[in-house]
Amino acid sequence: MTKEKSCGAVIFRKHQDTYQFVLVQQKYGLRFGFPKGHVEQNETETMTAKREVKEETGLDVEIMPNYKERTRYYPRFGVTKDVVYFLAKAKNTELQAQEEEIADAIWVDASEVLSKLSYKTDRKMFLSLSKKAKINI
Template sequence: MVFEKSCGAIVFTLENGEIKYLLVEEMSGCHSFPKGHVENNETEEETALREIKEETNLEVELNTDFRVTERYNPAERPGTRKEVVYFLAKYTDAKPCVVRQNEVRTLKSLRLEEAIDIIEHDNKKELLKQADAYIKKNYI
């Protein structure tokens, strides 16, 4: 069994008191959160910050008190076990933009309901709901 670890964040901003979540539309057409493989001796936090910058060009405030983990076996890579660690990341006064055009099709800033409607995987919908509850309790 091959083990892969990635880190990223559920990225959000507050616009007029409303939470907007930043989703990455991958080249496959799937919607997710900015994330990527841990490189060299990076910490989880360093990986998350680097990947957010590489995919969205955003400088963010990373909240490591919120930490959720997703584990799965990617269908396209039999014999692989994947772990993805997500934090929360807040941005302000910046406009996200696609940096890696060979990896990211588009970026979408959406309200919770809109994001849940277009996210394909139930586990990611649940992660987003957890993040939303945390944000409402700790940021608003």
Template sequence: MRREKSCGALVFRPNEESYDLILLRHRFGGHWSFPKGHVEQGENEQQTAMREVKEETGVSITLLDGFRESVEYFPKPGVKKQVVYFLGRALEDKLVRQEEEISEVRWVPIHQAGEMVTFSNDKRLIRLAKKRLGLPQ
């Protein structure tokens, strides 16, 4: 069994009522999810998450303490993938899509994000992020 590891972040910004999250639609597969990517040699998990968010969305982030969630799945036969997610506050609002991998990127109100994401693991991550941000479930 081959193992792969990626890291990413649920990226938020405050809005008038609550928070928005960045969601992106992957060009391959068409699913809505969060920015993430493979760990490069010499990087730790946090560095990978911050780099991938910047590459895929154009947004720099700071990571909140106390949020590190891991998801595991099998993207293809013989491959087990672990993705570690952090919660990151956006330092800017303007989104710049990475055209090679991402077909669409947008800010979505956090209370609508759970309906947009494709996978149940991502729905769970949004619930955990809302809890960490002190929002009602």
């Protein structure tokens, strides 16, 4: 079995009286999820998460290393993919979706995130991370 590893981030900002989170819509399949990508040689998990967030959304983020979750899924036969997600605070808020891979990048109110996410593994991870960080959704 082939193993792959990616890292990404659940990016938040405080907006008025609520938290908002960034979701990216993949260009192919138009599914919503969180920004993530493959770990490159000599990168740490946090380096990968920051790089992928910047590439896919244009945002600079502050990674909260004490708040992370791991997910696992099977994208195709014979492949196991592990993804490490960090909670991250946005340093800037203007989104710029990466044209090559991302159809859209949007800010979503915390109460709407679960209904927008396309994958069960992402919903489960988001609930767990939100609970750890004491973010009401």
